[in-house]
Amino acid sequence: MTLGKDLIEEATAWRQQFHRHPELLFDVVHTAARVTDLLRSFGCDEVITGIGKTGVVAVVRGGNAPASRTIGIRADMDALPILEATGLPYASSVAGKMHACGHDGHMAILLGAVKHLAESRAFSGTLVAIFQPAEEGGAGAKIMSDDGLFDRFGIEEVYALHNMPGMEVGTFALSDGVLLAASDRFDLKIAGCGGHAARPHEAIDPIPVANHIVSALQTIVSRNVNPLDPAVLSVTSIHAGDAYNVIPSEVTLRGSVRTLSDVNRDNVEARVGALVTSIAEAFGASAELDYRRGYPPTINHATQARTLGDAATRVVGIPGVQRDAPPIMAAEDFSYMLQARPGAFIFMGNGMTAPLHHPMYDFNDDALPYGIALWISLMTENKIAPHPNSNLLPSREAAASPGS
Template structure:
């Protein structure tokens, strides 16, 4: 495992530089340029930029290539629209933007692994390092797929890591099957009839209609989804009117849905439409639903996850790897990649502190040697020399 030497200090420097210069969604131009420059410096056989708009791919051939296999490692590069409150010396220099989800650490660790793999090349096949933009809601993973990521580079399997504050430094966690939820969003507009607040009989109150739709949506999980399935339907906002003595003409609400099962996902979407439209109709109003499918469930493949667990256990010991961790209702657009190729998403310990997407979160640099070693070992173990 990489120790805390000069190489480690380099990776920390890269991580903190990326942290200090966060970028959103697909606008990761500085970060992508840094990544491409480092991969070229390391001697990668090929460096390709502009995959999925601003994604970067590096190709590293092993000393032998007779296996014909290609293993990919993926990291995400984008930050979040949050004002940083860490107080770190490397705090964000961009107002209202920060790395609150560890993507700075993911990128730095994969760069560290790429450097070591390019130096040693003690594997039989090809390693592909994938640096993705726009994980935070932008669908950057899908954009890279749409640009031919898997077929263009002949990828057979793909592996990723995500930092986890609830795990100690040197610990890993994953599970076979569903690991992250799908995420969809919806918006409902209720058109009623405006009236004076003192004469409600002359109007059709869209707020009353909206309130009843909101409550009815909460029956989807409790009365339509099987009790052994997991699902969430959340209404996050409801807007209407500006004056207390006026019944407004319309109201709008929006929310999110989450599940691990494609069948349940279809059911929820259908029920959102049916409930909104029929409840509104019962009150003489009209509901218009806009429903957007964003990310599918993240589902780890069985054989590749078992391999990832063995690799992590050889690195840190059996007691430091949980292979049956509970799935999370959060989403991760690595799910798109796992729909097209077998692979695994692994959590790596961040050693406590603030939670993900919090203004006080900072990636723990003590995790870097473990992440570098894990990524490197995945390639070397999957492509034995």
């Protein structure tokens, strides 16, 4: 089975239209409306809006017996608050917002697969296509789950993909365990006693307290964490004072913590709390810590990872699928869906483009056919050629060169 050139050209046009009109978090009203219109035009059995605030869900029932499974596939819809610098003809028309993570491509891929499957119905079971808002910090996956997504539509397994710059177009990577980290953050206020810079002995200077705390926090990963179970702790912001001759009364810090295991997550949080409190007290200052847990780690289920890896192999062959990909310390709210149902998450090559969350990033349209073919392969269990002729896409060698 091969994908038609017309479908790929349509998907490319959808992707570039989404790119031109980015929206943030749950405020994806126009994006969701466009997705809804397209899904209805495809003849889906059901198209439901307003799941998880602004999420959209489409149901397509296969025409082959037996109808034995209900599979959910997620695409994220939101953009990022970044000023685009690509200068592309379809660059963002909204200053300070851009699709810098490729969610425009993820939507176009799932839409392409839904259109193909709604037309052919050449699969058994039911596809539930999930278009999710607020992946970028809003936990939209959790909000949709809490809104009854899985029970309402009878979803038994759930899958998602994410493009990956630096991976060759036409390749995939996944693992049968943890693939992405938990992401937590903290705000810290150190309160001392301000004074004149010429009379420091009359003050409690919070700045050296902050210096000691920052240094001590770096020892958590190097001395309190098993080196075979990675963690990252970064202090990313420090603010204090606004004059040359005044010792400030407080310092504020903020930072990020990434862990792959619950053991490390608990350990790091406890150590941060213990260190900031004891160090501040040793200097006669006080510390107020606000430590907030974010997305949990993204952990693939073994059976579903094998199923998704097999689907990718039917598209690009055995050499194109890495099944033992090492985890990375980024985070994904698809983790909440994997807590609700068994499933798997896979990386898809985007070529040697700018990195994610970068002003020069752009989703590589050459990757669209591979993503569309992946979801069709997952639903049909058929071998799918991602393009009908060798002229439609560049060779893998060409696709690996720097792209747009």
